[in-house]
Amino acid sequence: MHSLQRCILHIEQINQMEYNMVMYSATPFAAAAIVGILILLICRRSPNKNLPPAVPFALPIIGHMHLVLASGPLHHTLAKFCAKYGPVLSLRLGIRRVLVVSSLSAAEECLTKNDIVFANRPTNVFSGKHLSYDYTTLISAPYGPLWRDLRRFSTAELFSTARTSALSYIREVEMEAMVAGLLNSSAPVDGDGYRRVNLMMLLREVVSNMFTQMLVGKRYFGDSKTVKAEEGKKFDALMAEGIELAESLSLRDWLPAVKWLGINKFKKRIEWVDKEFDIVLQEVLDECRKQHLDKSNQDKEEKRKTLLDVMILLQQKDPKFYTDTIIKGTMLIFIIGGTDPPASMMEWQLSLLLNHPEVLQKVRDEIDTHVGHDRLITDSDVPKLQYLTNVIKESLRLYPSGPLLVAHESSADCTVAGYDVPRGTMLLVHAHALQRNPSLWEDPDSFKPERWFEIDQEAKSLKFLPFGYGRRMCPAEFMSMRLMVLVVGSLVQCFEFKRTSEVVDMTEADSMNLKRAVTLEAYYKPRHVMMPTLSQFFK
Secondary structure, three states: OOOOOOOOOOOOHHHHHHHHHHHHHOOHHHHHHHHHHHHHHHHHOOOOOOOOOEOOOOEOOOEOHHHHOOOOOHHHHHHHHHHHHOOEEEEEEOOEEEEEEOOHHHHHHHHHHOOOOOOEOOOOOHHHHHOOOOOOOOOOOOOOHHHHHHHHHHHHHHOOHHHHHHOHHHHHHHHHHHHHHHHOOOOOOOOOOOEEEEHHHHHHHHHHHHHHHHHHOOEOOOOOOOEOHHHHHHHHHHHHHHHHHHOOOOHHHOOHHHHHHOOOHHHHHHHHHHHHHHHHHHHHHHHHHHHHHOHHHOOOOHHHOOHHHHHHHHHHHOOOOOOHHHHHHHHHHHHHHHHHHHHHHHHHHHHHHHHOHHHHHHHHHHHHHHOOOOOOOOHHHHHHOHHHHHHHHHHHHHOOOOOEOOOEEOOOOEEEOOEEEOOOOEEEEEHHHHHOOOOOOOOOOOOOOOHHHHOHHHHHOOOOOOOOOHHHOOOOHHHHHHHHHHHHHHHHHHEEEEEOOOOOOOOEOOOOOOOEOOOOEEEEEEOHHHHHHHHHHOO
């Protein structure tokens, strides 16, 4: 969930085409109007304000967009700026003023001292309006009564420890399905008994099924007889498109004059996805509501209730708040935000384990000690697997799904590090820089899970931000950590792995979220010591 609508600039191919068209086809009138507005805004600024240091070489109209788009992932570009111009700096991206902070003290000022001021999300974001039911989801809603009600509902009903535990049977069933799928794969077997698998595809399928099962009680992916194949294809296509669009902000968000020039590719694309998603989600909601009218389904066990069951029951008690729009928006962020980020995080975790076989063996030894060979890992085992938990924390430190926290926006003038920050400034907290800061972490670029035995309290500080911090922190942290321990632990428990090359390439993709440039593949075979337990899953 944490990665949905990361409101930072990243213009993909379609938006780059828009950018070129603006530069070469804008009329003199439009250009003059934009310049005039900018001059007016500049003139209205107080000359006495002590603004944060600005990155040089801003251009008229577009500001620093040409520098941000120059090359590589955005978090690396901003890290270079911070290293050169200081840990607190400002950028101008089109009409938007952006504050970037990469020091612990500045992050603390923003997210503790000024937490209410920075509790808002950026407004007037085109993709936010269309992929968040007009800013009515927990991620996109402005700070206020609606957001507080959504937060209370999410933490108490959807992501609470009790609800997560009640849904443990779904995670365990999906672990069995994952193991069975690998054991019965049609991939060729080499002389040593190894098969090849695309681990990212596997992880995405497992996580998608897990989240749709928890949400609506359906499996959409894989070869099982319980899979809704046709629905799954449509769902998968919409999810892929929705994730791409949520991670790509239209040029019109930064240069409103674009809409005057008739450049509508992004607009049409996102409106189509928005409409199709709404149709699918409404169908699912109506189907579940119909089941609730059937008396035979009214006495469903509490532990067997899906999250949609819970929301429909709440709607019956308080229809004024739990409208169809609120429910569909919650479903949307749960599915999109709950699928790609966890799968990507686990892909990095497995990449690190493959590159560090000594750590992989320690994880396996811990599992063998606390779980044994007679059964698969279950939710109840997770608290015992401290070394594996530390591996996951260390991976999240090195490769957080969101290297920049989801953007905040100031609702009033404030000060940060002694600088004046005007109202309406977008805030980007550089989590990746904080989590690799040599003044905060010993040997910060090395993979050392053991460090967490001594500094576990850092998991709750601003030095470690994989799920955000403060009021807008991701409420699904507990569920996400449990899921990752269960999936990675099950793979390590049941299978031997080896690399497909001498070393796993750790190159990052040019993406807003921190993803691998090439999806992870590996060779695997069942562990001999686990065969008596695994034999039940062979077809």
